[in-house]
Amino acid sequence: MNDHDRVEPTLVNDRALVCLIVQGKIELFGELVARHQQHVTRIVARHVPADRIEETTHDVFVRAYVNLAQFSGPSPFENWLAGIAVRTCYDFWRTRKREELPVSALTTDHQQWMDRVLAAQSDDQFHEQARQREAVEVLEWALARLSPENRTVLTLVHLDGYSVREAARLLGWTVVNVKVRAHRARRALRTMLMNHHRGNADGVQR
Amino acid sequence: MPMAYNDKDLEKVERVLAETHRTRHVPLLGPAWTQRVMRDIRSGAIREGNGNAGRGVEQLVWRTAAVAAAVAVVLTASIVAVSWTGSSESAGLLAEEFESVSLLPE
Numbered sequence: 001m002n003d004h005d006r007v008e009p010t011l012v013n014d015r016a017l018v019c020l021i022v023q024g025k026i027e028l029f030g031e032l033v034a035r036h037q038q039h040v041t042r043i044v045a046r047h048v049p050a051d052r053i054e055e056t057t058h059d060v061f062v063r064a065y066v067n068l069a070q071f072s073g074p075s076p077f078e079n080w081l082a083g084i085a086v087r088t089c090y091d092f093w094r095t096r097k098r099e100e101l102p103v104s105a106l107t108t109d110h111q112q113w114m115d116r117v118l119a120a121q122s123d124d125q126f127h128e129q130a131r132q133r134e135a136v137e138v139l140e141w142a143l144a145r146l147s148p149e150n151r152t153v154l155t156l157v158h159l160d161g162y163s164v165r166e167a168a169r170l171l172g173w174t175v176v177n178v179k180v181r182a183h184r185a186r187r188a189l190r191t192m193l194m195n196h197h198r199g200n201a202d203g204v205q206r
Numbered sequence: 207m208p209m210a211y212n213d214k215d216l217e218k219v220e221r222v223l224a225e226t227h228r229t230r231h232v233p234l235l236g237p238a239w240t241q242r243v244m245r246d247i248r249s250g251a252i253r254e255g256n257g258n259a260g261r262g263v264e265q266l267v268w269r270t271a272a273v274a275a276a277v278a279v280v281l282t283a284s285i286v287a288v289s290w291t292g293s294s295e296s297a298g299l300l301a302e303e304f305e306s307v308s309l310l311p312e
């Protein structure tokens with residue numbers, strides 16, 4: 001390689017880097033990984049269990065590399081990569097049987113936590129309850145009882161706060177499909193919380 | 207029996223769960239992780255290269271097969287045409303033979 005062929009990766013934008021990588025300069029992919037690692041990890045951390053974040057983020061970048069030639073259009077590379085991250089997380093849940101990731105049942109501690117949430121008056125009390133161990137456990141308990149499709153849509157639309165259109169773009173699904181699933185998933189979540197409150201979390205529609 | 211949640215209660219629980227979700231811990235993936243990604247990409251690229259070579263051979267085989275099939279069709283058609291012409295000629299000759307030779311005394 002002569003001096004003219006050398007590329008200073010940090011001076012090149014994402015789109016130009018992608019072109020160079022597709023042309024065979026594989027090592028430049030490391031620069032894309034460095035630039036977007038945190039963004040992808042943040043997305044993945046919201047969708048998969050903590051002990052699977054590393055492995056799933058790894059899969060996102062390998063999948064991005066394999067499909068790199070398909071990156072085109074006016075939207076930024078970051079958005080394209082976010083779509084791959086979300087779809088990889090969705091595949092994570094699709095390929096795993098529910099029994100493989102057991103979630104413990106809720107106890108009276110969780111019921112008491114929900115009672116404290118309802119009693120919270122100030123913002124401080126509200127944020128305090130969100131930081132509690134029980135909050136994470138209730139969230140995991142509820143999400144584990146949803147189908148991979150409903151889980152992914154609920155996470156994107158109701159928990160992450162993406163618009164239905166944006167979630168549809170990330171998943172590569174139709175807007176109508178996401179809208180229907182978002183509605184069903186939220187209704188299922190509410191039914192679970194109600195049933196648990198009544199002391200019977202069985203027979204919930206998934 | 208506890209009182210049923212109303213919509214407002216459920217919204218409150220949902221809001222807390224959403225905040226819990228947004229404040230999930232995001233781990234920092236170190237240089238060792240990046241090296242693993244790049245190592246797998248390099249080995250994948252090598253496999254892809256071998257795969258391309260394999261695909262080249264496969265394409266050659268299929269192209270050869272298509273040419274061989276076309277040649278076979280042309281040969282079959284020409285053999286059929288020739289044999290049909292031959293048999294019609296034979297039939298013609300035979301007919302001529304019968305036409306020219308009369309078995310009855312004149």
